[in-house]
Amino acid sequence: MIRFLLRRLAISVLVALSVSIVAFALLRMSGDLAQELAGERATAEQVEAVRVANGLDRPLPVQYLDWAQRALRGDLGVSLFSGEPAASLIAARLPVTATLALTSMALALALAVPLGVIAATRPNSWIDRVSLMLAVFGQAIPNFWFGLILMLVFGVYLRWTPISGSDTLAHFVLPSVTLGLSAMPAIMRMTRSGMIDALDADYVRTARAKGLLMPAVLVRHALRNAVLPVVSITAVQLGALLGGSVVVESVFALNGIGQLAYQSIQRLDFPVVQAIVLMVSFIYIVLTFLSDIANARLDPRIRLA
Amino acid sequence: MTMPLLEVEGLRVTIDGPAGTLRAVDGVGFSVGRGETLCLVGESGCGKSLTALAAMRLLPRAARMTADRLAFDGLDLTSLPERALADLRGRRMAMIFQDPMTALNPVHTVGDQLVEVFDRHRLGSRAEGRDRAVRLLERTGVRPAAERMGQYPHQLSGGLRQRVMIAMALMGDPELLIADEPTTALDVTIQAQILRLLRELQREFALGLLLITHNLGIVARVADRVAVMYAGRVVETGTPSEVLGDPRHPYTRGLLSCLPGAGRGPRGSRLGAIPGVVPSLVGPVDGCLFRNRCGEAEADCATTAAEAPRTLAPGRIVRCLKAGVTA
Numbered sequence: 001m002i003r004f005l006l007r008r009l010a011i012s013v014l015v016a017l018s019v020s021i022v023a024f025a026l027l028r029m030s031g032d033l034a035q036e037l038a039g040e041r042a043t044a045e046q047v048e049a050v051r052v053a054n055g056l057d058r059p060l061p062v063q064y065l066d067w068a069q070r071a072l073r074g075d076l077g078v079s080l081f082s083g084e085p086a087a088s089l090i091a092a093r094l095p096v097t098a099t100l101a102l103t104s105m106a107l108a109l110a111l112a113v114p115l116g117v118i119a120a121t122r123p124n125s126w127i128d129r130v131s132l133m134l135a136v137f138g139q140a141i142p143n144f145w146f147g148l149i150l151m152l153v154f155g156v157y158l159r160w161t162p163i164s165g166s167d168t169l170a171h172f173v174l175p176s177v178t179l180g181l182s183a184m185p186a187i188m189r190m191t192r193s194g195m196i197d198a199l200d201a202d203y204v205r206t207a208r209a210k211g212l213l214m215p216a217v218l219v220r221h222a223l224r225n226a227v228l229p230v231v232s233i234t235a236v237q238l239g240a241l242l243g244g245s246v247v248v249e250s251v252f253a254l255n256g257i258g259q260l261a262y263q264s265i266q267r268l269d270f271p272v273v274q275a276i277v278l279m280v281s282f283i284y285i286v287l288t289f290l291s292d293i294a295n296a297r298l299d300p301r302i303r304l305a
Numbered sequence: 306m307t308m309p310l311l312e313v314e315g316l317r318v319t320i321d322g323p324a325g326t327l328r329a330v331d332g333v334g335f336s337v338g339r340g341e342t343l344c345l346v347g348e349s350g351c352g353k354s355l356t357a358l359a360a361m362r363l364l365p366r367a368a369r370m371t372a373d374r375l376a377f378d379g380l381d382l383t384s385l386p387e388r389a390l391a392d393l394r395g396r397r398m399a400m401i402f403q404d405p406m407t408a409l410n411p412v413h414t415v416g417d418q419l420v421e422v423f424d425r426h427r428l429g430s431r432a433e434g435r436d437r438a439v440r441l442l443e444r445t446g447v448r449p450a451a452e453r454m455g456q457y458p459h460q461l462s463g464g465l466r467q468r469v470m471i472a473m474a475l476m477g478d479p480e481l482l483i484a485d486e487p488t489t490a491l492d493v494t495i496q497a498q499i500l501r502l503l504r505e506l507q508r509e510f511a512l513g514l515l516l517i518t519h520n521l522g523i524v525a526r527v528a529d530r531v532a533v534m535y536a537g538r539v540v541e542t543g544t545p546s547e548v549l550g551d552p553r554h555p556y557t558r559g560l561l562s563c564l565p566g567a568g569r570g571p572r573g574s575r576l577g578a579i580p581g582v583v584p585s586l587v588g589p590v591d592g593c594l595f596r597n598r599c600g601e602a603e604a605d606c607a608t609t610a611a612e613a614p615r616t617l618a619p620g621r622i623v624r625c626l627k628a629g630v631t632a
């Protein structure tokens with residue numbers, strides 16, 4: 001277990017390192033930073049002065065180490081647009097996006113796992129067909145359209161939920177349903193196919209030969225094996241959700257990471273864009289590491305290998 | 306007369322496939338008494354496993370089953386609700402399977418998988434369950450038992466896993482044990498050990514044992530009675546000395562004659578190849594199904610009467626027109 005974790009940790013660190021190098025390189029290739037910092041009307045001398053003042057005249061590896069050190073301390077540069085630190089811009093938006101991501105994922109899991117299990121126990125039954133249809137629906141329907149429909153029906157017509165903003169948890173209901181439905185299909189398919197394999201496995205027949213009742217057979221024996229790939233795909237999906245959704249955040253006027261990324265791109269606010277890219281990458285790295293740990297905990301063949 | 310533990314009469318299992326309905330088991334009958342060992346022998350694909358699974362009511366979903374009688378200790382297994390069947394399984398009738406590499410759940414410890422049976426059937430406290438599990442592992446040769454309890458299946462060899470399966474089958478102190486080719490997947494030396502263990506346990510626990518096998522050597526050593534299966538039917542039954550010493554069905558004679566070291570020790574005495582192929586069991590079939598491979602076949606063998614069971618003596622049944630004549 002310890003060796004497995006150390007190996008995974010080493011891989012995570014390597015990936016993080018490469019991501020940071022790429023992020024740094026992209027930032028440098030996006031133009032002459034000294035020119036941009038100094039402003040368009042600056043003279044050549046002024047630009048040079050800015051370059052020296054900001055250390056941009058030093059060799060790239062030195063600049064990278066310097067930049068990486070600052071990034072590690074949470075200094076991700078300042079916005080070219082507002083002059084605010086990129087880190088605080090992100091920190092201000094993250095709670096909204098994180099809340100939305102977690103509620104969406106909770107909803108997706110609550111729907112996908114039971115449906116996948118039931119569908120697998122009765123392949124080609126009506127419930128299997130209905131859940132497959134739901135999955136196709138979830139994948140095919142554009143989020144903006146589904147979000148708008150939900151807003152019209154439940155917000156405008158029935159007035160059950162608020163339609164925009166992020167003041168209360170109730171504000172997150174409709175956006176979570178929208179995003180949850182799009183995150184659900186992959187998880188459901190994975191659960192269903194994993195369960196179909198598991199239910200066909202010899203150890204499930206053994207479990208039944210022991211006299212175990214269906215709930216124990218399904219959960220303790222089949223699902224307990226089928227859940228391994230589900231954990232991995234859930235981590236990937238959660239990473240995507242934590243990167244923010246421009247569409248859903250726009251439709252429901254949520255001030256999250258997605259909106260911030262969109263605005264920053266429009267304003268060519270490179271430091272902020274880079275900071276977001278860096279943050280999203282690190283979220284993926286951390287989630288992958290966590291899902292590896294979860295899989296090792298769940299599967300003794302990994303843990304004791 | 307005491308009631309047999311397991312009674313099977315007119316058992317039919319069909320499987321619907323793209324080409325039509327496969328009659329995998331077609332009118333099989335036998336019985337297993339308390340403390341008795343019945344060996345079910347036959348070539349690969351003749352329906353042995355499906356017969357065993359039908360007795361446990363654990364047939365795969367694709368299979369459909371009917372039976373004139375299928376009873377455990379007088380309980381009609383065909384009409385018993387699933388919950389009552391589950392109460393029997395693991396408690397009064399247990400089963401072990403051919404492939405020990407896949408029969409145990411990879412994500413649970415050996416101990417948990419054993420104690421689970423005890424818990425499910427409310428046979429006592431957790432501590433008592435662990436005690437019994439340790440004792441049974443010890444008894445079946447999974448040592449050091451206390452340490453093995455905390456291990457996972459992938460940490461054990463195939464032979465040890467089959468011993469774990471046997472210990473698990475005994476957790477509920479069953480009256481009937483169905484063993485479906487329990488040694489086929491193992492090394493020859495280990496096969497003999499496991500077989501010896503099964504025979505000892507059968508006596509110790511007074512088990513009714515339905516032992517399915519390819520191996521005629523096993524039959525001679527452990528069986529009280531034998532049933533020979535061919536193409537989904539039982540073609541001959543009797544005691545081992547009757548069936549092996551005085552086979553009445555040409556198929557049984559074929560099996561015996563193509564043993565590598567005919568009649569000698571158990572080693573390597575798997576069923577050899579009888580020339581010819583089993584006829585397709587998809588769609589309607591008629592007459593004796595062995596006639597296309599039988600050296601003694603006549604025109605009459607194609608009639609329905611040809612495959613009717615003939616009782617030569619109590620428990621001595623042969624499905625061959627000439628069964629009485631060759632005596």
Ligand SMILES: Nc1ncnc2c1ncn2[C@@H]1O[C@H](COP(=O)(O)OP(=O)(O)OP(=O)(O)O)[C@@H](O)[C@H]1O
Binds near residue numbers: 347353354367
């Ligand atoms: N789930 C299934 N789906 C389709 N056909 C099956 C299924 N299980 C068994 N069969 C078919 O039914 C027939 C009998 O199978 P069974 O497993 O009972 O044979 P067996 O005598 O146990 O053979 P072996 O010695 O190889 O284990 C075979 O022709 C097999 O192909």
Ligand SMILES: [Mg+2]
Binds near residue numbers: 353354355485486
């Ligand atoms: Mg078989």
